[in-house]
Amino acid sequence: MISVSILLIVFGTEEVFLNIPNTNSFISESIDENNSKPIVDFLNLKLNKPQINKFSDNNIGKLHQLELCKLINLKFPETLITTSLADLKKFVTVHKIVITKPIENPFSKHIVNGKDLHFFTSSKLITSNILKKYTSDRFQASLFQKYTEKKFEIRSFYLNETFKSMAIFSQQNEKTKIDYRNYDRERPNRIVPFLLPKSIEKKLIKLMKLLGLNCGSFDLIYSVNDEYVFLEVNPIGQFQWLSRNCNHNIERLIAETLTNGE
Amino acid sequence: MNKTYFKLFANCIIVKGASRATICDLQRNKFQLIPLSLIDFFDDKNLIDLEKIKKQITEDSIHILNEYMDLLIENEFIFECNLKESKLFPSLSMDFDYPSTISNAIIDYDKNSNHNFQKIIDEYLIPTNCRHIQFRFYDGIELNYLNDIIKIVNESFIKSIEIIVKYNKTIPLERLKEWVSENKKIKSVTLHSYSKNQIVQEENFGFGIIVAVKQEINDESHCGIVHHNYFNVLIESFTESQNHNTCLNRKLSIDKNGNIKNCPSMSQSFGNIKDTTLEVALNHKEFKKYWNITKDQIEVCKDCEFRHICTDCRAYIEEPENQYSKPLKCGYNPYTNKWEEWSVNPLKQKAIKHYVMQDLVKK
Ligand code: SF4
Numbered sequence: 001m002i003s004v005s006i007l008l009i010v011f012g013t014e015e016v017f018l019n020i021p022n023t024n025s026f027i028s029e030s031i032d033e034n035n036s037k038p039i040v041d042f043l044n045l046k047l048n049k050p051q052i053n054k055f056s057d058n059n060i061g062k063l064h065q066l067e068l069c070k071l072i073n074l075k076f077p078e079t080l081i082t083t084s085l086a087d088l089k090k091f092v093t094v095h096k097i098v099i100t101k102p103i104e105n106p107f108s109k110h111i112v113n114g115k116d117l118h119f120f121t122s123s124k125l126i127t128s129n130i131l132k133k134y135t136s137d138r139f140q141a142s143l144f145q146k147y148t149e150k151k152f153e154i155r156s157f158y159l160n161e162t163f164k165s166m167a168i169f170s171q172q173n174e175k176t177k178i179d180y181r182n183y184d185r186e187r188p189n190r191i192v193p194f195l196l197p198k199s200i201e202k203k204l205i206k207l208m209k210l211l212g213l214n215c216g217s218f219d220l221i222y223s224v225n226d227e228y229v230f231l232e233v234n235p236i237g238q239f240q241w242l243s244r245n246c247n248h249n250i251e252r253l254i255a256e257t258l259t260n261g262e
Numbered sequence: 263m264n265k266t267y268f269k270l271f272a273n274c275i276i277v278k279g280a281s282r283a284t285i286c287d288l289q290r291n292k293f294q295l296i297p298l299s300l301i302d303f304f305d306d307k308n309l310i311d312l313e314k315i316k317k318q319i320t321e322d323s324i325h326i327l328n329e330y331m332d333l334l335i336e337n338e339f340i341f342e343c344n345l346k347e348s349k350l351f352p353s354l355s356m357d358f359d360y361p362s363t364i365s366n367a368i369i370d371y372d373k374n375s376n377h378n379f380q381k382i383i384d385e386y387l388i389p390t391n392c393r394h395i396q397f398r399f400y401d402g403i404e405l406n407y408l409n410d411i412i413k414i415v416n417e418s419f420i421k422s423i424e425i426i427v428k429y430n431k432t433i434p435l436e437r438l439k440e441w442v443s444e445n446k447k448i449k450s451v452t453l454h455s456y457s458k459n460q461i462v463q464e465e466n467f468g469f470g471i472i473v474a475v476k477q478e479i480n481d482e483s484h485c486g487i488v489h490h491n492y493f494n495v496l497i498e499s500f501t502e503s504q505n506h507n508t509c510l511n512r513k514l515s516i517d518k519n520g521n522i523k524n525c526p527s528m529s530q531s532f533g534n535i536k537d538t539t540l541e542v543a544l545n546h547k548e549f550k551k552y553w554n555i556t557k558d559q560i561e562v563c564k565d566c567e568f569r570h571i572c573t574d575c576r577a578y579i580e581e582p583e584n585q586y587s588k589p590l591k592c593g594y595n596p597y598t599n600k601w602e603e604w605s606v607n608p609l610k611q612k613a614i615k616h617y618v619m620q621d622l623v624k625k
Contacts (some may be wrong), residue, residue, distance in 0.1 A: 151347075167351065169341060188289065190338055192272040195350050226347075245273070245289065247355045247497050 077145040097147035154220040164248040167194040193246040270308040272354040279567025358501040362391030365512040372400040393421040402430035429453040454479040482526040486575035488592035527577035566596035
């Protein structure tokens with residue numbers, strides 16, 4: 001449970017960059033509340049049936065993912081996890097622009113004064129100018145990454161070694177430069193089908209095997225230096241958007257996987 | 263080595279007509295008219311090699327080139343890339359893969375009809391996985407009656423419905439607005455025979471729009487109008503149009519007398535809901551005969567730059583005995599690029615008489 005003082009900081013500044021670290025308590029809570037655990041356990045045991053991930057796979061941590069990336073030589077942004085402003089200042093001096101994002105689930109639930117508060121945290125930019133306004137030496141452990149200048153972003157749906165990818169040209173549109181979830185309804189970012197190079201696909205397959213997942217949604221960046229930079233893989237990523245915009249027909253792929261092509 | 267090219271985004275597709283072309287922006291649901299000469303700047307991989315083109319053209323056409331480039335960049339139709347990157351961007355798949363036998367239905371109703379809507383939905387639509395229905399009421403109807411239908415819809419997996427209904431004084435517009443807002447599956451309500459043309463309620467993410475129109479829609483002969491306001495610039499309809507008819511593919515209609523048809527405006531019936539099951543109708547050897555007639559096969563349309571965003575009509579055509587002739591109610595001429603009033607075109611008078619539309623046309 002998070003302390004109230006942290007929450008006050010969050011409310012008190014305009015430049016909210018403290019993400020409220022939250023694990024998947026949100027999800028596990030809802031299982032407990034619904035008493036559905038025995039059912040989920042039972043379903044997880046049905047290994048003879050074609051499956052797309054297991055419920056417990058939702059708990060795969062972002063930090064663990066990054067650690068594995070190191071192992072398989074998959075590039076990811078320079079990362080810092082700290083509670084110290086001094087550390088963060090150093091990090092920002094080296095990397096100029098840094099982003100912070102939730103260590104885990106961006107959705108979090110807190111109880112303040114007996115009331116439920118729900119947060120959604122998207123990625124935020126941090127520069128030394130922003131840090132100047134900040135006085136407290138310590139904060140809740142947060143994740144910081146070097147901001148990667150990009151040509152475009154890549155979202156890739158993965159199922160049993162098949163990739164359905166798209167490129168998102170979020171650079172064109174100032175509003176969505178940091179996080180493409182800030183949609184622009186009139187002039188949405190261009191999103192088009194994309195083919196990941198085989199060498200990158202191979203690494204991502206390896207990563208998925210290490211994580212024990214057969215399905216997930218990858219977030220990658222294609223940097224201005226023409227590098228593929230891994231951000232994360234989400235075992236419960238949404239695919240509808242991707243499928244529809246690229247006419248990828250992921251729905252059929254899923255249906256055929258679950259029915260064994262029957 | 264790292265030379266810059268410009269590539270057309272895969273969801274912006276050039277459709278060439280007889281004397282000009284469109285770029286169909288399937289993501290932003292718009293089209294842009296372009297001259298045919300612009301198409302030549304793209305190679306077969308949809309790349310523009312600007313340096314090369316600049317060398318080839320004459321001094322005084324540079325400003326035209328610049329204008330074209332501005333247009334392409336301003337609309338975000340193209341992006342910069344090198345040759346290696348350009349290969350990572352495949353074209354958009356033109357597959358149309360739809361998870362149902364029937365994708366859309368029209369149900370007509372007038373004061374003499376006595377449809378059992380529950381039966382229609384349960385026995386003719388649900389089994390086909392149909393998710394979109396248009397209800398057309400040529401006469402006025404009570405809100406209670408509409409409400410009974412919407413209740414059936416709300417409990418089903420049907421996703422969206424459109425209602426065309428005669429304006430009825432007993433339903434105050436305020437009450438109607440409330441009712442539409444309460445029922446989230448209503449995409450649109452069109453009130454016909456109203457005192458003026460008016461948008462009663464704005465759309466909300468594509469749903470809940472209410473419009474009132476002066477026009478009286480008293481039978482099916484009002485359908486089939488081709489106009490740029492009705493163009494669909496969407497991946498779904500664009501891909502469907504590649505191999506299928508954009509009006510009749512996977513459509514099922516029930517006319518005001520309960521006859522099962524492709525379209526209520528067509529004469530051919532595959533039986534009546536009183537005595538014909540869905541299966542019998544669907545398996546009739548002619549039920550799907552129009553499904554695969556594409557605009558590329560239709561005279562005139564095949565030369566039109568709008569052919570993949572335009573809705574077809576096979577019920578009213580210029581030459582009633584030629585099923586590949588152009589929709590009667592289209593006034594566009596792709597050779598001259600002019601839109602004209604279709605109903606006064608002397609070449610269409612014979613067909614107008616054939617369909618007994620003289621009254622409709624005079625109004
Ligand atoms: S000519 Fe054919 S394709 Fe062109 S607008 Fe008319 S009906 Fe549509």
